Amino acid sequence: MFKSIVFQTPTIYFGIDTIKAIGQEAKKLGAGRVFLITGPQVKKAGVLEKALSYLQAESIEVEVNIQERDTPEPATDRVEEAAAIAKKGNFDVIIGLGGGSILDVAKMVSALMTNPGKTEDYFGREKVPRRGKPTIIVPTTSGTGAEVTKHAVFLDRTNNVKKVVASGSLLPNVAIVDPMMTLTCPPPVTASAGIDAYIHAAEAFLSKNANAITDTLALESISIITRWLGPAFADGQDMEARYQMSLGSLMAGIVLNNSGTSLVHAMAYPVGGEYHTPHGVTLSALLVACFDYIAVVKAEKMALLAQAMGEPIDSLASREIVDRLLKAIRHMIKSVDLPASLNDLGIKRETTNVHQWAVEAHKEQRLLSRSPRILSVEDIEKIYEKAFV
Structure with missing residues (x-):
């Protein structure tokens, strides 16, 4: 079968000291004045100062917007506040410097500078009609992939749920x-x-939208992350580990943008919205239960995932391969002090409305449409139940 592929990425600079390109790239995008969105920890760590020096070397005027957050995902009201400042300042380029939430705010502020309304008007798929102001995105974590995706995740305070543009x-x-x-x-x-x-790499690898390009990137990303997440966690100054995790995360973000995630992310939204747990932490608590459910229809790809994680699978039956993969995933999660179940996350079954979670997760058809296995509300409810074990 001949498959058509549309592959989207920004211009990407990767490597040690590539931050030096920020001023020149801003100039290329027409920057006289820049609105730089970041967080207090980035400023405290001295990362902001370094970025500013390269912008100022190009005689670019910069206004810094420090985002203080009270929830893991940025609330929409904070986005509107920043967008109002950006509109009033009539800035040429928006820069996001920080973790995934900061980067999502920067992308949405850019969009609101050229589109009417509020963030909530654009929840869902392909509802933003016009490109925003030019954006330069610089991550200070290795994980969200926000620097290379068309997605932005926010907390809708009104309904206490996470929503995606x-x-x-x-x-x-x-x-x-x-x-x-x-x-x-x-x-x-x-x-x-x-x-x-x-999870970006693994879910996108299992997605209905996966293709030869994303599969290759996904498997390499999984191999890198499996090898280097532990060392990066153990010693943040390990330059080799940081380099490799930055590369693995970048690859995963590209895969996410071009193939998309599905079940794990859909099920994480109601949990994270209710308990305000960090995104990656919530995902880790659901991952094993979700992949166990998907395994029955993706045996061949599950075997490739296991191999990418360095697991020996020769002569093993399909179910044995899945069990070995899930054991490897659980070990990786536990080795970096993350929860491998909802119980580990501190959520008690007896105080949880699992059915309501399942109803909310099932509404995420933007994600579930990519799932390799069709899911009813009842199916999702069963997976939540299993995730408590």
Whole structure:
């Protein structure tokens, strides 16, 4: 069968000290004035100062917007506040410097500068009609892949649920992935972001939308993350580990943008929305139960995942391969102090409305349409139940 492929990425700079390109790239995008969105920890770590020096070397005027957050995902009201400042300042280029939430805010602020309304008007798929102001996205964690995706995730405070804006109009113009920017990332964030990247690659590998290009990137990403997440977690100053995790995360983000995630992410939204648990942490608690459910229809790809994780599978039956893969995933999760079940996450079954979670997760057809296995509300409810074990 001949398959057509549309493959989308920003211009990508990857490697040590690629942050030096930020000023020149801003100039190329027409920057006289830049609105730089970041977080307090990035400023405290000295990362912001470095980025500013390269922008100022190009005589670019910069206004810095520090995003203070009270939830793991940015709330829509914070996005609107930043967008109002950006509109008033009439900036030429928007730069996001930080973790995934900061980068999502930057992408959405850019879109709101050229499109009417509020963030909530664009929840869903391909609802942003016009490209925003040019964006340069610089991650300081290795995990979300936000620098190379068209997605942005927010907390809808009104309904206490996580919502996604997914539109080609949000795809950044330039991504600068400099491993040096991740050296000060603390261990819990390193772990959470790293598992997020693993799941991006693995879920997209199993997606109905997977293709030869994304499959190749996904397997390499999984191999890299399996090998280097532990060392990066154990020693944040391990430059080799940081370099490899930056590369693995970048690959996973590209795969995510071009093949998409499905079941694990859909099921994480109601949990994260209710308990305000960090995204990667929530995903890790659901991953094993979700992949166990999918395995029956993806035996061949499950075997490839196991091999990418370095598991010997010769002469094993399909179910034995799946069991070995799930054991390897559970070991990786536990080795970086993350939860491998909802119980591990501290959520008690007796105080949880699992059926309502399943109803909410089933509404995420943007994601579930890519699942290799068709899912009813009842199916999702059973997976949640299994995720408590």
